[in-house]
Amino acid sequence: xxxxxxxxxxxxxxxxxxxxxxxxxxxxxxxxxxxxxxxxxxxxxxxxxxxxxxxxxxxxxxxxxxxxxxxxxxxxxxxxxxxxxxxxxxxxxxxxxxxxxxxxxxxxxxxxxxxxxxxxxxxxxxxxxxxxxxxxxxxxxxxxxxxxxxxxxxxxxxxxxxxxxxxxxxxxxxxxxxxxxxxxxxxxxxxxxxxxxxxxxxxxxxxxxxxxxxxxxxxxxxxxxxxxxxxxxxxxxxxxxxxxxxxxxxxxxxxxxxxxxxxxxxxxxxxxxxxxxxxxxxxxxxxxxxxxxxxxxxxxxxxxxxxxxxxxxxxxxxxxxxxxxx
Amino acid sequence: xxxxxxxxxxxxxxxxxxxxxxxxxxxxxxxxxxxxxxxxxxxxxxxxxxxxxxxxxxxxxxxxxxxxxxxxxxxxxxxxxxxxxxxxxxxxxxxxxxxxxxxxxxxxxxxxxxxxxxxxxxxxxxxxxxxxxxxxxxxxxxxxxxxxxxxxxxxxxxxxxxxxxxxxxxxxxxxxxxxxxxxxxxxxxxxxxxxxxxxxxxxxxxxxxxxxxxxxxxxxxxxxxxxxxxxxxxxxxxxxxxxxxxxxxxxxxxxxxxxxxxxxxxxxxxxxxxxxxxxxxxxxxxxxxxxxxxxxxxxxxxxxxxxxxxxxxxxxxxxxxxxxxx
Amino acid sequence: xxxxxxxxxxxxxxxxxxxxxxxxxxxxxxxxxxxxxxxxxxxxxxxxxxxxxxxxxxxxxxxxxxxxxxxxxxxxxxxxxxxxxxxxxxxxxxxxxxxxxxxxxxxxxxxxxxxxxxxxxxxxxxxxxxxxxxxxxxxxxxxxxxxxxxxxxxxxxxxxxxxxxxxxxxxxxxxxxxxxxxxxxxxxxxxxxxxxxxxxxxxxxxxxxxxxxxxxxxxxxxxxxxxxxxxxxxxxxxxxxxxxxxxxxxxxxxxxxxxxxxxxxxxxxxxxxxxxxxxxxxxxxxxxxxxxxxxxxxxxxxxxxxxxxxxxxxxxxxxxxxxxxx
Numbered sequence: 001x002x003x004x005x006x007x008x009x010x011x012x013x014x015x016x017x018x019x020x021x022x023x024x025x026x027x028x029x030x031x032x033x034x035x036x037x038x039x040x041x042x043x044x045x046x047x048x049x050x051x052x053x054x055x056x057x058x059x060x061x062x063x064x065x066x067x068x069x070x071x072x073x074x075x076x077x078x079x080x081x082x083x084x085x086x087x088x089x090x091x092x093x094x095x096x097x098x099x100x101x102x103x104x105x106x107x108x109x110x111x112x113x114x115x116x117x118x119x120x121x122x123x124x125x126x127x128x129x130x131x132x133x134x135x136x137x138x139x140x141x142x143x144x145x146x147x148x149x150x151x152x153x154x155x156x157x158x159x160x161x162x163x164x165x166x167x168x169x170x171x172x173x174x175x176x177x178x179x180x181x182x183x184x185x186x187x188x189x190x191x192x193x194x195x196x197x198x199x200x201x202x203x204x205x206x207x208x209x210x211x212x213x214x215x216x217x218x219x220x221x222x223x224x225x226x227x228x229x230x231x232x233x234x235x236x237x238x239x240x241x242x243x244x245x246x247x248x249x250x251x252x253x254x255x256x257x258x259x260x261x262x263x264x265x266x267x268x269x270x271x272x273x274x275x276x277x278x279x280x281x282x283x284x285x286x287x288x289x290x291x292x293x294x295x296x297x298x299x300x301x302x303x304x305x306x307x308x309x310x311x312x313x314x315x316x317x318x319x320x321x322x323x324x325x326x
Numbered sequence: 327x328x329x330x331x332x333x334x335x336x337x338x339x340x341x342x343x344x345x346x347x348x349x350x351x352x353x354x355x356x357x358x359x360x361x362x363x364x365x366x367x368x369x370x371x372x373x374x375x376x377x378x379x380x381x382x383x384x385x386x387x388x389x390x391x392x393x394x395x396x397x398x399x400x401x402x403x404x405x406x407x408x409x410x411x412x413x414x415x416x417x418x419x420x421x422x423x424x425x426x427x428x429x430x431x432x433x434x435x436x437x438x439x440x441x442x443x444x445x446x447x448x449x450x451x452x453x454x455x456x457x458x459x460x461x462x463x464x465x466x467x468x469x470x471x472x473x474x475x476x477x478x479x480x481x482x483x484x485x486x487x488x489x490x491x492x493x494x495x496x497x498x499x500x501x502x503x504x505x506x507x508x509x510x511x512x513x514x515x516x517x518x519x520x521x522x523x524x525x526x527x528x529x530x531x532x533x534x535x536x537x538x539x540x541x542x543x544x545x546x547x548x549x550x551x552x553x554x555x556x557x558x559x560x561x562x563x564x565x566x567x568x569x570x571x572x573x574x575x576x577x578x579x580x581x582x583x584x585x586x587x588x589x590x591x592x593x594x595x596x597x598x599x600x601x602x603x604x605x606x607x608x609x610x611x612x613x614x615x616x617x618x619x620x621x622x623x624x625x626x627x628x629x630x631x632x633x634x635x636x637x638x639x640x641x642x643x644x645x646x647x648x649x650x651x652x
Numbered sequence: 653x654x655x656x657x658x659x660x661x662x663x664x665x666x667x668x669x670x671x672x673x674x675x676x677x678x679x680x681x682x683x684x685x686x687x688x689x690x691x692x693x694x695x696x697x698x699x700x701x702x703x704x705x706x707x708x709x710x711x712x713x714x715x716x717x718x719x720x721x722x723x724x725x726x727x728x729x730x731x732x733x734x735x736x737x738x739x740x741x742x743x744x745x746x747x748x749x750x751x752x753x754x755x756x757x758x759x760x761x762x763x764x765x766x767x768x769x770x771x772x773x774x775x776x777x778x779x780x781x782x783x784x785x786x787x788x789x790x791x792x793x794x795x796x797x798x799x800x801x802x803x804x805x806x807x808x809x810x811x812x813x814x815x816x817x818x819x820x821x822x823x824x825x826x827x828x829x830x831x832x833x834x835x836x837x838x839x840x841x842x843x844x845x846x847x848x849x850x851x852x853x854x855x856x857x858x859x860x861x862x863x864x865x866x867x868x869x870x871x872x873x874x875x876x877x878x879x880x881x882x883x884x885x886x887x888x889x890x891x892x893x894x895x896x897x898x899x900x901x902x903x904x905x906x907x908x909x910x911x912x913x914x915x916x917x918x919x920x921x922x923x924x925x926x927x928x929x930x931x932x933x934x935x936x937x938x939x940x941x942x943x944x945x946x947x948x949x950x951x952x953x954x955x956x957x958x959x960x961x962x963x964x965x966x967x968x969x970x971x972x973x974x975x976x977x978x
Binding site: 320 | 759761777779782795797799800813815818819821822823824826828829830831832833834835836850852854857858859872874876890892894908910912924927928929930931937938939940941942943944946950953954956957958960961964967968971974975978
């Protein structure tokens with residue numbers, strides 16, 4: 001498995017400097033681990049110190065770091081080294097790893113009424129129910145369930161264990177028990193969406209749950225019924241989004257965060273890991289709510305005091321008034 | 327797909343007023359989205375403003391809102407509009423969506439010693455192990471694992487990816503490693519239980535894990551070994567209940583909450599989303615523990631101060647004493 | 653199903669006192685539930701009160717409690733009752749529950765290039781991809797996906813729904829969209845590792861994700877790409893570990909905790925449930941960050957005040973200065 005430096009710049013662009021086109025690259029590696037046969041990249045000036053020490057055969061750098069890189073050896077100069085690196089990984093995979101073959105694996109259970117584009121892949125042990133649609137080039141890797149009437153757009157990638165279109169969680173309380181609200185909507189997923197392993201997206205109650213183009217969801221995420229996630233938003237693992245929340249475009253949600261139901265997040269809202277969104281966030285920005293980690297003994301003292309915080313505030317007020325009166 | 331208003335009230339009761347029995351309903355829709363062919367409902371007086379503006383063909387309302395509804399057009403007057411709406415969704419589904427057929431799908435792997443009621447459904451690519459029992463009318467949708475000797479009662483609905491009866495997490499520490507405690511119990515699930523996609527319920531260590539009648543669990547929930555969940559309790563997505571916790575009847579647990587092990591929750595305890603239950607809750611009520619979300623910059627300041635909270639309390643005490651002495 | 657007390661001590665050691673070798677044990681049970689045919693154990697002196705009242709046929713105890721146990725009836729005296737109890741569960745399972753048979757279940761989909769040790773078990777409806785390796789005596793229970801080139805060592809146990817080797821979550825932002833970074837690494841799992849139901853371990857971006865020997869992971873855990881988890885560390889359910897985190901040996905992580913990316917945890921670090929690890933923890937110890945649960949009304953007051961905490965500190969400072977000046 002190797003790629004020539006000359007081939008990489010022929011396909012992806014960029015300017016190869018201080019090195020020979022016929023140098024063979026045997027691996028792509030982070031700067032600190034890269035050896036003499038490896039291609040690496042400098043994604044942030046912060047890591048510049050690692051540059052001089054790296055043994056990489058060639059390093060992808062931005063124009064501003066061209067001279068520093070050349071002092072060390074070969075480099076590929078490009079405007080956005082991180083995006084270029086991403087494209088090199090794609091080239092590498094395309095050249096060296098056999099692609100999943102299109103079509104429906106014989107072990108998958110696909111309803112005859114489902115529409116699977118001829119270029120799409122339905123992998124082993126997937127279930128595709130009545131009326132479901134899988135678009136051009138999309139891949140259901142393995143053990144994915146795509147429920148009745150749910151749609152997946154073009155070029156989507158659904159990892160193992162994904163469940164699209166289970167019933168949303170809807171019950172009306174009645175005489176101490178729960179009466180099921182049948183979930184009559186479906187799930188509509190746009191183009192270029194990636195969905196991580198064992199992530200679940202519930203069907204809508206009356207209307208559809210919607211995942212817009214370019215959304216990226218990590219593993220073990222729960223998306224409730226009637227939710228809408230805007231274009232190119234991304235969520236890290238273990239996030240939960242409750243029913244009827246509307247999330248804007250270009251948002252990011254950190255791992256383990258929870259978004260409560262019926263809220264709206266504007267475009268470009270960024271929610272930190274493990275934060276609970278309890279109100280609509282109508283302005284772009286970074287939002288956080290997370291108890292800071294500490295030694296257990298210190299945490300215990302501070303947490304105990306936190307339960308008296310409101311009364312501490314009253315005591316401060318009283319002190320202020322007493323001092324004023326004095 | 328349509329239903330006549332007259333047919334709805336014939337089957338479900340309620341009083342149709344200001345409209346014709348032969349009006350065809352083409353969709354059920356929320357009040358704000360409902361069009362001229364749609365049936366809608368007003369579940370809470372809070373949404374009354376939307377009533378007048380709605381274009382719905384008919385609105386389900388409580389007696390107190392009958393006049394306001396009639397001023398707009400047709401309505402069905404019932405004691406509990408939300409429960410009635412739930413029943414309309416059930417009627418709609420029953421009339422318009424073909425039911426899953428009972429029986430064992432040929433792709434499922436079912437041990438010959440398992441007992442599957444003839445009216446139960448074991449869907450595609452499920453695994454039912456030795457000695458497991460599936461009761462009358464229960465449905466294992468697809469890709470469900472029901473482990474050895476585990477029991478599912480009548481009229482249960484298990485969504486894709488559910489795992490019942492994996493080993494509980496039990497190990498004895500020994501010389502820096504872990505000695506496995508074999509999990510010899512099973513899981514017993516009552517009647518009318520619904521379990522969401524990719525939710526896991528572990529088998530008990532020595533005795534059984536028990537889910538009582540009418541419990542509703544959302545997606546991606548973890549229920550540890552030996553847990554007991556009381557009748558008609560409901561949990562939202564991403565909840566974790568650690569081993570040997572006992573949860574009462576009619577409890578609700580919000581999304582992402584964690585219940586630690588060996589605790590007891592009384593009947594009618596309600597735990598807010600993302601709250602960590604660290605002690606038994608012996609009285610009914612609503613309980614919460616959640617760091618409030620804020621702009622990231624403000625959060626950083628408050629979180630930093632929180633780590634000194636105990637010493638701030640000491641400073642307040644000192645101030646109070648100094649002022650007293652002054 | 654029974655075991656003779658004499659047989660238990662013959663196989664596992666320990667000293668049977670005050671009881672007959674030919675006493676038949678019909679069940680293993682916790683002290684408070686044990687009946688006349690049951691074997692129980694006292695794992696902690698804290699539960700000594702339950703000892704006298706127990707109806708168990710025999711109780712496993714440490715030497716220090718021998719006399720108290722004998723006063724009640726038969727006992728097995730051993731150095732570590734909890735580890736001994738674990739071994740009794742293993743003996744019980746081995747004698748009374750038929751083991752999973754080795755080999756590949758006919759419903760599993762296994763690539764011809766995968767290497768499955770002849771003593772390993774690949775259960776129903778598993779998927780084992782190209783180049784994957786399953787070592788001696790390891791068990792993939794059912795519905796497990798083991799991705800391309802991923803390796804599982806000897807004597808591992810993977811519960812239903814586990815996904816090993818889905819793509820890590822890596823994207824380079826570009827013009828408002830995300831460019832996929834193909835994940836070229838794999839997952840390497842050592843010996844004696846147990847992985848709970850529906851847990852996911854992502855493949856590395858450039859290098860491998862590594863789970864060392866003896867690690868125990870509970871259900872619904874997310875392990876990001878490039879993570880390394882050291883020997884004999886254990887994590888409870890619903891934990892999320894973000895990409896490139898390095899966790900030492902003999903660590904424990906409580907349920908629902910989140911470890912952010914690129915951090916390092918030293919050996920013997922213990923993270924409490926629901927805690928968010930936002931910085932490297934370079935010293936052994938217990939760490940916690942969790943908002944204390946309270947009645948909802950009290951929580952609301954304290955949480956509201958928390959959002960002014962930084963300014964409260966300023967007011968305390970001002971008071972101190974005013975008092976000093978007075």
